Amino acid sequence: MSFSPGEPQIRTQRVAFVVYDGVTLLDVSGPLEVLHQANQVAESRTGVRRYETVLVAPSADATGGQVVTGAGLVLAGVRGVAEAGVVDTVVVAGADHLVDGVPGEVLEVTAGLVAEAGRVASVCSGAFVLAALGLLDGRKATTHWRHAGAMARQYPKVEVVPDALHITDGRYVTSAGISAGIDLTLALVEADHGADVARAVARELVVFMQRPGGQSQFSTAMATPPARTEVMRRITDTVVADPAGDHTLPNLAAAAAVSPRHLARLFQNEFRTTPGRWVERVRLDRAQQLLLDGHSITKAARLSGLGSDETLRRAFARHLGATPTEYLRRFRNV
Template identity: 80%
Template sequence: MSNSPHQPQIRTHRVAFVVYDGVTLLDVTGPLEVLHQANRAQGSNRYDTVLVSEKSGQVTTASGVVLAGVVAAAEVGAVDTVVVAGADHLVDGVPTEVAEITRALADGAERVASVCSGALVLAGLGLLDGRRATTHWRHAAAMARQYPTVNVEPDALHITDGRYVTSAGISAGIDLALGLVEADHGAELARATARELVVFLQRPGGQSQFSTALDTPPARSDPLRVVTETVVADPAGDHTLPNLAASAAVSPRHLTRLFQSEFQTTPSRWVERVRLDRAQQLLLDGHSITKAARLSGLGSDETLRRAFARHLSITPTEYLRRFQTA
């Protein structure tokens, strides 16, 4: 559909997706589909997308699906937005070619985004220094330790700070892309696109509702390892700070420093998160809120509800509605 002389000119955004062998399929196809549906919604070419890698041709995703029509970075030309898709292996180190492609494209782009562990590429290039960012909940603690100058927010689904946009894991790339559409073309088009995709324009709750404290990376220090293993083995135990410090044969102050250094949290908050994990499982196993509160160590119904609100931004009843089996 062409524009009449009286209609404002619609700008087409050129969006480059950085892809490579082993990339997570939905990190790429989720945002791509959002932009495709945004184009369809009003019959205009608002987004021109291109897959970019070191060489032209194709890349094989982690699931084995092949992405074809990939353009070599040297041939892609100018782009408005760069989106770096994630992959499990980025946690072990970012390949040099992925970092170099991202830097080259980011230098001339108006906006730089990442999906899931793609944030590690941006962080490794120093692009997120002093900025707020997020990534998959499973990698948030490791990213915060590896890049202490980045303000990692593990509960956020996506964050915009300046020209940088980062999202949580995998399907959150859809949330990020809807946010880009809204920023570029307004809420009406974003809502129409979300309706077509049958997804929330703004998903309720943060990504903490999907996470688990028991997936915290193993403690590096022996005292902290003793404490964490003790709490996980018996979440309902008497885990006051003095008791935990005594079990590890360190002072309460030193234990608090260890928790802050390795987990970026306090002992009491970490214990509460482990207890909340236990309560979540008890609820899914069919226990009442009262029994789940007691057996997890949270104590009362009200304490359980407050913990859900503080960590997950939802109620126990809402949690059950979303995650209980049919």
Template identity: 70%
Template sequence: MTRRVAFLVFDGVTLLDVSGPLEVLHQSGRLGHPYRVLLVSPTGGTVTASNGVTLAATVAPEEVGPLDTLVVAGADHLVSTGPDEGLLAAAGSLAGRAERVASVCSGAFVLAALGLLDGRRATTHWRHARALGLRHPLVRVEPDALHVRDGRYHTSAGISAGIDLALALVEHDHGAGTARGIARELVVFMQRPGGQSQFSTALATPPARSDLLRTLTDAVLADPAADHSLPAMAAAAAVSTRHLTRLFQAELHTTPARWVERVRLDRARQLLLDGYGSTAAARHSGLGSDETLRRVFARHLGTTPTEYRRRFGSTG
């Protein structure tokens, strides 16, 4: 049976949100499991992607019959200004006739605006996860996941994670062997060895402006397991604990303890992916004990160290 998949596209769409998953489905057809793919836009016709490439001859929603899968692609403006009424109407109409509904990157903002993700687990690009949670508090955002399935709804992280999502859909439809063959052909991981947290602290935290704070943060990043208590860091910087706390708030928008904890979490995560056990990861990251490691993983990632390490063995 050939499954019908519609990609909802629109002016300003991120092209890789479309072309990455589409190539996965194309490769599935080469392996004997074809998909019939439709490019759908709110009014039909030509759509211009954010990089200037045009997608010609898209069809309007009313021209589309029953669907196996709807995939809503993302775009920067879905976060900054939100989806417009035409896009919401098109997505709502298509979602109503699809057996499963998926989004890539900020496409989750479209599904969330329609209320389809209320009470459900979902993800989006790590940079937009906080905005998704604040704008749609009924959505249970999982900022570290590359893709999430909750019922008939599938959401994926930023841009290239649409490939991870499409591999998971193919695995669900046609088995792990087919998905593995596609991953080999595209020279990608069957499932990437890490979540979005691999991009978190070092990239998401703005650099310290002052030499004093930059020296301190560099020392923490170099050796997270050392003594980085507030008194120890204040002493190293020759300032009071109160002044150091003010510097962290002013420049990094957090407290010293919270920032150090995030650095240690990142190190523990990497140690787990490198094959260390929970006890060793806790010790070498500076978190200290298995119990502290579990609490920190639960608080920031919503999972356990064991589950985090196991999550990346297959697309499931």
């Protein structure tokens, strides 16, 4: 079936969640609540439920229809693949132990569900299940930032994008860790039923309308590991404290009392990037916050140090895959 953005789908869609012992609770409960709220909105407007959900697990009969989550809470009413029936969307929830190897029974359940599904999604390390089945070969995908490196090493045919909340490539949609499953599911609801329904759901959940899929999983300041040397700590602290400052490579090198070439080597050794790229990301973080605080594009560009409207737009396109206007429209709950 088609999932064109903005095109309403009246037929109730069946969504299957792949669960198993040790599954991350919020990977399941967050998306489930989004779909539940979408049903509440739909029933109040049209009387038609948008989604029907089912939890599917390996050995459901042997476990009495229950799985124990990583948090210790029990998910009940779990079914086997044969009981799930035909589904429109499959969502594979994650768990840390998937990084060390996906159990064969989880692969078997997932393979049985995705064969006929129109759309396949994963939350957090659930992407390892799809990758292990070869479904993400030659495609872009994301996962929790902590596991992105492991995924890239284990599945070199997958183009892992470590700094994104969710990514759609064909019928496959993968998301970052844990709470990003809410963002992913809001995006699915918008694709199915339009922005108005997704916005109403977001309001009920008291979350942002939707963080853009390309938005960073965390700010540059949070993502940057602690500097190992006093020189780098001084430089990074200075830039984060005043992103709009004159942070050219010569000026940063002069402030650190080292040569520009040596400073470039320090950034490469410690952060695997150049001083210029790191400074741009810090400025982009600042520009994002300024826009969300209500400043104009021009003022956000100036106060963040990006300078001009055009420079700000290029930075948004390069790192977030969106224009500033698209970012605001999707990220602010307006």
